[in-house]
Amino acid sequence: MARQELARLLRDYRKRLEPAEVGRGRGRRRRTPGLRREEVAEQAAVSVDYVVRLEQGRGPNPSARVLESLAGVLRLDAAERVHLFRTAGVSPEPPLRPPHRVGQQVEYMLHRMPDVAAVVTDARYDVVAFSPLADVLLGDLRREPNLARRHFLNCEPREISGGEEFELIAVSRLRGSLARYPLDESLAALVSELRTESRNFERVWRTAPVRVPSHRRKTITHPRVGPLRLNCDVVPLPEDDQQMVFVTADRGSSEEQALHRLRR
Incomplete structure (x- = not known):
């Protein structure tokens, strides 16, 4: 030592x-x-x-x-x-659980982008931070903060289409997380719940997909402004094993105007 x-x-x-x-x-x-x-x-x-x-x-x-x-x-x-x-002369053991706190600079960044709906998710797909616009666009993120559970167990407060690619990405990420955090009981319980309660999750899980996030388009139907065709981009935060997800509209589009109205 x-x-x-x-x-x-x-x-x-x-x-x-x-x-x-x-x-x-x-x-x-x-x-x-x-x-x-x-x-x-x-x-x-x-x-x-x-x-x-x-x-x-x-x-x-x-x-x-x-x-x-x-x-x-x-x-x-x-x-x-x-x-x-x-x-200390000790071999590092696997971390007990993924980091659940968000870095201070990332937190500041979320509040410096009022026109962007952004969320930060940990390795369990729990939302650990979000911008104000994201909460308005996606529904109450405090009520059900886990994006995988929201999607696979029909807990989405908004109708969202174009989620097939997300399913492959989510299952691939959760498989990797389970391997990195074998001692995390809450992560194991989440995967067990999804495999038991969602036939779709179990079907995708059995295929063992390998996917990394890329640019995607999805449609979110909001009760106040209707359907919105939006961009979804992911930036990894490798130090904390987290991801920042940006949901944006094309410049000059009707969706951009709708997001402005939601922000106000």
Whole structure:
């Protein structure tokens, strides 16, 4: 174990976190940046003394369980998590679950594009962030945030056509996610539910498709503006194993005018 390097990493990761990111108020007496050691210890379910010794380069070899807990508390992305494990001399195990939080810069981007309907989905197809226009266009994303469940189990609040290619992409992505996160019980439960409750999902699942997202066209029928023929483009966010989906209208089209009306 590279004790001094591990100590530096833990200090740097702790100090870069804003208390608000983990539900903590800054408070009047908080004079140093980041989280306090006590706060890290509490959320990681270890003693404060243990965190102190690790940050001073004199702690014991941390177990994989402790490293996993620290990685979660410190909001490490996939690359940082692997680096933390290797610095501690521990082989990184498969992540327990896909990242469910969205990066701060991605969150900012969503609110800087008022004319674009955009959503960010994690490896389970849960929507983890969305632009205001996406919520208006696609229906209540908080009520049922999982796009695979919405499609295959007829939970779509809007009539959407042109979803055949999405079915191949979704099944391919969920197969890959299940292989990357074999310990994620919620992901396994989702796939089991879809295979049991949707004949269409089971049929596609048995073909084991290999598909990556590409430019697609789909028609979304909105109760206020009627059918809209729209573009659907996907940008991968590989660091967090997520995807950002943009739904846009052709410039100068009647669909573009309809999206403006929905935004207002």
